[in-house]
Amino acid sequence: MRPFVHPAIEDVQPEAILHALSDPNRAAIFAKIMTAGCVEACSAVSALGDRVIPKSSLSMHFKVLREAGLIRSERHGVEMRNHSRWDEVETRFPGLLAAIISAYAADAGTGPCRSGA
Amino acid sequence: MRPFVHPAIEDVQPEAILHALSDPNRAAIFAKIMTAGCVEACSAVSALGDRVIPKSSLSMHFKVLREAGLIRSERHGVEMRNHSRWDEVETRFPGLLAAIISAYAADAGTGPCRSGA
DNA sequence: TCGTTAGTTCCGAAGTTCTGAACTATGGGA
DNA sequence: TCCCATAGTTCAGAACTTCGGAACTAACGA
Numbered sequence: 416m417r418p419f420v421h422p423a424i425e426d427v428q429p430e431a432i433l434h435a436l437s438d439p440n441r442a443a444i445f446a447k448i449m450t451a452g453c454v455e456a457c458s459a460v461s462a463l464g465d466r467v468i469p470k471s472s473l474s475m476h477f478k479v480l481r482e483a484g485l486i487r488s489e490r491h492g493v494e495m496r497n498h499s500r501w502d503e504v505e506t507r508f509p510g511l512l513a514a515i516i517s518a519y520a521a522d523a524g525t526g527p528c529r530s531g532a
Numbered sequence: 533m534r535p536f537v538h539p540a541i542e543d544v545q546p547e548a549i550l551h552a553l554s555d556p557n558r559a560a561i562f563a564k565i566m567t568a569g570c571v572e573a574c575s576a577v578s579a580l581g582d583r584v585i586p587k588s589s590l591s592m593h594f595k596v597l598r599e600a601g602l603i604r605s606e607r608h609g610v611e612m613r614n615h616s617r618w619d620e621v622e623t624r625f626p627g628l629l630a631a632i633i634s635a636y637a638a639d640a641g642t643g644p645c646r647s648g649a
Numbered sequence: 650t651c652g653t654t655a656g657t658t659c660c661g662a663a664g665t666t667c668t669g670a671a672c673t674a675t676g677g678g679a
Numbered sequence: 680t681c682c683c684a685t686a687g688t689t690c691a692g693a694a695c696t697t698c699g700g701a702a703c704t705a706a707c708g709a
Contacts, residue, residue, distance in 0.1 A: 416672095416673055416688060417688090429559075429632065429635040429639050430554050430555065432635070433554035433632065434550075434551075434554035436550055437550035438547065442546075470668090471667080471669070471670090471689085472666090472668060473687090475668095475688095492674095492675060492676065493674075493675045493684095493685060493686050493687080494686060494687085495686075507638065508631070508634075508635040508638055508639075509631075509634075510627060510630075510634075511631040511635045513631075514631040514632075515628065515631075517626075518546040519546050521624065521625055522545060522546050522625075525542060533704060534657090586699050587655085587700095588701090589699060590656085592698080592699095595657090607656090610654060610655050610705075611654090611655060611656085612655075612656070
């Protein structure tokens, strides 16, 4: 198990952020980390809405979020703690994350029935 | 050649917008349509930076932007005219497009050497 | 009608994502 | 110390997506 890789904030690319958040599952995970401040384990988000995401997929989603520069993961004993890097990303790309999160929220409000988020 | 399909603005999904703009080529095309107000033909954007994009890829990129609800295309004789749907998208997801476009602009300013946009 | 220009569609190659199975790492209890 | 349980990662193959050349359609002008 190699250690986690987190890009420096100046290496964070807008396309990576958009790609990471263009998946509704990942956007829901990120929103959860945002609102909770810190999510203690993958298992805490393993069920988004009514759908269970396999561990391996979840691990991959966290990796994508991490490599996009959106979250910071640390191992604490057997678990992983994930913190959002909102402040850093906000400094680099002002308003971006807020606009994306509120777009998903707006869509959840108007759409037919969206399980996640 | 089937006619162009444009989603109603209430059917536009944030994930489709993020996916469409998570490709730097498409983001550059969209930025070009935005700044020009209207782009007269695919050929007008066929060279983004120093890289020539094949016609078929360009056609696909326009299709993705169209189906994401970001642009409106009309055939005028032999050419296609593309307008941005900024106002509609802005009403539905306030601040989203501005944040994305300015994130790419910020990145172009700090990054090593970005050809497009 | 023919040639040109503009764009779309098709289809195979290349790349990406998803997921179950096997694996690694840590902590706790006997 | 050993063994087990829990948490997460890695691997590999299947499924899906994207790319790009070739062939096609559609409109226009000579």
